[in-house]
Amino acid sequence: MFFIVWGWRGRQKEIGNGEFYCPDCGDYRGYRLIAVTRWFTLYWIPLFKTKELGEFVECGSCQGTFNEGVLQFDPKGAQEKFEASFAIASKRVMFKMALADGEIDEGEIAQITQAFANIAKREISPEDIAAELEAARDDTRPIGDYLEDVAGSLNDTGKELVLRSAIAVAKADGHVDESEESELHELAKALDLPRAYANGVLAEEGIKAMAR
Numbered sequence: 461m462f463f464i465v466w467g468w469r470g471r472q473k474e475i476g477n478g479e480f481y482c483p484d485c486g487d488y489r490g491y492r493l494i495a496v497t498r499w500f501t502l503y504w505i506p507l508f509k510t511k512e513l514g515e516f517v518e519c520g521s522c523q524g525t526f527n528e529g530v531l532q533f534d535p536k537g538a539q540e541k542f543e544a545s546f547a548i549a550s551k552r553v554m555f556k557m558a559l560a561d562g563e564i565d566e567g568e569i570a571q572i573t574q575a576f577a578n579i580a581k582r583e584i585s586p587e588d589i590a591a592e593l594e595a596a597r598d599d600t601r602p603i604g605d606y607l608e609d610v611a612g613s614l615n616d617t618g619k620e621l622v623l624r625s626a627i628a629v630a631k632a633d634g635h636v637d638e639s640e641e642s643e644l645h646e647l648a649k650a651l652d653l654p655r656a657y658a659n660g661v662l663a664e665e666g667i668k669a670m671a672r
């Protein structure tokens with residue numbers, strides 16, 4: 461008797477590696493990207509590839525397996541990106557606020573420096589101040605435009621922080637005039653802060669409420 465022994469066998473091959481955020485480990489880990497193929501075998505020897513079965517990602521730490529989409533998941537990167545755009549937008553808002561009454565003084569710059577340190581957790585340099593002032597002066601877009609990218613991702617507490625920073629800057633010269641008041645109202649609207657919430661913050665700071 462003569463038997464021909466043939467069949468198929470799955471084969472795995474590493475086709476890439478790197479670092480990713482493992483959802484199971486909850487942290488950044490090394491990974492291997494593995495391709496699975498089906499091979500035709502004769503006498504248990506793989507002869508040729510018959511089918512690409514797909515690819516998966518394997519965590520080097522917990523050995524958990526995931527589909528390739530997991531490589532796009534980068535919570536820390538997304539957070540950093542958000543913080544950077546948030547810092548830029550709120551900085552621009554504060555300078556626009558300081559310029560609302562047509563002039564900017566030492567007190568307002570000190571307020572911006574402090575508020576920016578609270579928000580961005582870093583110092584704003586004198587060069588940065590000069591550049592930002594010039595940019596804010598040349599930029600005639602309404603306040604909402606700076607916040608467009610970030611307002612949607614902020615919760616009410618984050619929005620309140622931006623509003624309070626702007627109020628602190630408006631108050632720095634000792635009084636809040638009408639132009640500053642309307643800028644603050646525009647800011648609250650741009651932030652899409654609930655009206656009652658915004659008016660509560662404004663009232664606490666002794667500033668006129670927004671009209672209906």
Ligand SMILES: [Zn+2]
Nearest residue numbers: 482485519522
């Ligand atoms: Zn893992």
